[in-house]
Amino acid sequence: MRSLRSAAAVTVCALGVATAIAVPALMDDGGDGDGKGGARQPHTVRTGAEAASADSCRDPEASLRPSSASGPAIKRIKNREVNGHKLNKLIAGVDQNSYRWGYRDPATGDLTGFDIDLVRAIADDIFGDPDAVIFRTIPTSQRIKALQQGKVDVVVRTMTINCDRIKDVAFSTAYFQAGQQVLVPDDSTITGYNKTLRGKKVCTAQGSTAEAELDKPDTGAEHLGAIKVKPVPNQLDCLVRLQLGQVDAVITDNALAAGQAAQDPSVKLVGSRFTDEFYGVAMNKDDDDLVRRVNKVLENYRQGGAGSPWMQAYQKWLAKDFSTTQENPTPPVPEYKD
Secondary structure: OOOHHHHHHHHHHHHHHHHHHOOOOOEEEOOOOOOOOOOOOOOEEOOOOOOHHHHHHHOOOOEEOOOOOOOHHHHHHHHOEEOOEEOOOEEEEEOOEEOOOEEEOOOOOOEEOHHHHHHHHHHHHHHOOOOOEEEEEOOHHHHHHHHHOOOOOEEOOOOEOOOOHHHOEEEOOOOEEEOEEEEEEOOOOOOOOOHHHOOOEEEOEOOOHHHHHHOOOOOOHHHHOOEEOOOEOOHHHHHHHHHOOOOOEEEEEHHHHHHHHHHOOOEEEEOOOOOOEEEOOEEEOOOHHHHHHHHHHHHHHHOOHHHOHHHHHHHHHOOOOOOOOOOOOOOOOOOEEO
16 A cells, blocks of 8 residues: 555645646647557548548548648748737647646756657748747647637647547547556556446546547446546546545546656556547648648658657657557558548
């Protein structure tokens, strides 16, 4: 059993991070069973009047073909003015509390991580400067709204591409594969997403794919006999509740949970991931040319095998934490639609 001193120290640390969450919904900074796994073969999704809806639901990861052309969205971003002066910056919605993905370096206060590197690659392509970015930290529940209201150009925040979300926003091709898994205290008797959750309080973030999984009638919380507590704005709020003993388990992306377990030895991932999910860069549905431009960036980001920018970022930020949850990592094969 964890000592009170250890638990208190972890809680203080977590509460310190939670304090950083208690900011306005958008915050400027200049500077979300067993997995099926397996590599996917590239293919083109054919769309048409009769098949569009079915295809988009079968293959939500299929995106527009890459192009470096500058259309209305790119021109809007490049010509954006503030107080009569060109801003010359990409506005990106990100996380500031997901270790290894989007978080503040405690030594510098700068936003860093796998997602942040990708944002900088997009900014470099559009403006020729990886620092030409305004970061806006966004709660999980506000990602889609921020795009629809034009408060950000892109959201790069461990955001899963799925059929529900493509109704509201556009996505790039997938840049990372993850899945839902269970995070519990190190002395928990819970063994995974199964009947050991019966009678246990489970936490998820509002608007997350984990919440959607728990709401499924045949496989969710009701089926397992678990108690779904009120969803929280950010996934990290669930970790705080777990550390305080207010909930028994957290359902979240294994990509996020692996980083949390690496930070805090009092929690652990159990069972296998029980979904296959793909992260994409989210954009406004009307910004087709921006989607194509980001896909062009991703095309270059994946190229080069072990020396690719994607693999360099993976080795820098994720390899250590993912050593027990993902083998032979490679970027997902892009899927396109006509």
